[in-house]
Amino acid sequence: MKRWLLILSLAGNVGPALLAHDVITTRITWDREIVRLINDRCASCHHPDGPAFSLLTYSEGRPWAVAIKEEVLARRMPPWGAVKGFGDFRNDQALTPEQLELVVSWVDGGVPEGEDKDLPQPPKASSETPPARQHGELAVSGDTTLKRAFLLDGLVPATVPDDASFQITAQLPDGSLEPLLWLSHYRTKFGHAFLLRMPLQLPAGTVIRGVPKDSTVTLLPGVPAPATTALSPEHQSAPYSQRPSAGTAPTPGTPAPAGILK
Secondary structure, three states, X not given: OHHHHHHHHHHHXXXXXXXXXXXXXXOOOHHHHHHXXXXXXXXXXXXXXXXXXXXXXXXXXXXXXXXXXXXHHOOOOOOOOEOOOOOOEOOOOOOOHHHHHHHHHHHHOOOOOOOHHHOOOOOOOOOOOOOOOOOOOEEEOOOEEOOOOEEEEEEEEEEOOOOEEEEEEEEOOOOOEEEEEEEEEEOHHHOOOEEEEEEEXXXXXXXXXXXXXXXXXXXXXXXXXXXXXXXXXXXXXXXXXXXOOOOOOOOOOOOOOEOOEO
C-alpha cells in the first residue's frame, strides 16, 4: 500500500509540471519579434533601475506575458495619458494593429522564446529629457483668450495632479471647436509633451477651454514655414505661346513667323 502511495505522490508532483508546459502554436518568438517591440516602445521605463519593472529579457518578460497582452489591448500601455483620437500627435507611442497582433499571437501561441541568434543589440539607455523651455510658449490655467495669433506645435502638462482627466479644446473666433488634448487618468511620473502631427494656427481671440484652475498646461509654439520668395520680373518666364507646326497654314492677313519662310 505504501508503495502505491509513493508512486501516486510522485505522479502528482510530475503531472502539474508537465501540464504547465506551454504548447507552441505560433512562429512569433520573443527573440525575433517581441523583444524588438519592448525595446522600441517599453524599454524607456521597463529597464533595471527604471520607474517600472524590467522587461528587457525573456526571463523578465515571460511571467508578465498575459498582463502585457491585456494592457496593450486596453491601450493602457505604453502609457500615453490621453484619449486616442482626440487630437493627432506625432509622438504617439501606441502599438499599431499589426504589432498588437504580434503580441496576441505570441501570448496565445505559447510564449516561445526563440533562438539567441535572433536577438537584437540591447537598447541604449534612454536620454529622454523634459522639453526645453521655448521662447513664446504660453502657460494656460482656466479658460484663456489668446490676445494674438499663435502657431500651436504641442502641449505639455506642467502642473497636473495624478489621475487627472479633462478635455482641452480651442474655440476659434468663428465659433468652431478644435480638439487639442483629452487627458485621461494622467500620471505625472510618465509625463511628456504631446506634439501635434501638424502645427495648428490659432487666430487672436481663440479661447483655450478645459484646463482646470488648479492645473497648468503649456502651449508650445511652432516655427512658421518660410515664406515663398516671389521672382523678380527679370527672372520670370515669358508667357508661353505655341509656335505653329511646319504644316500649319498661317491665318490669312497675318505675316509668317520669322524662320518659317526664307
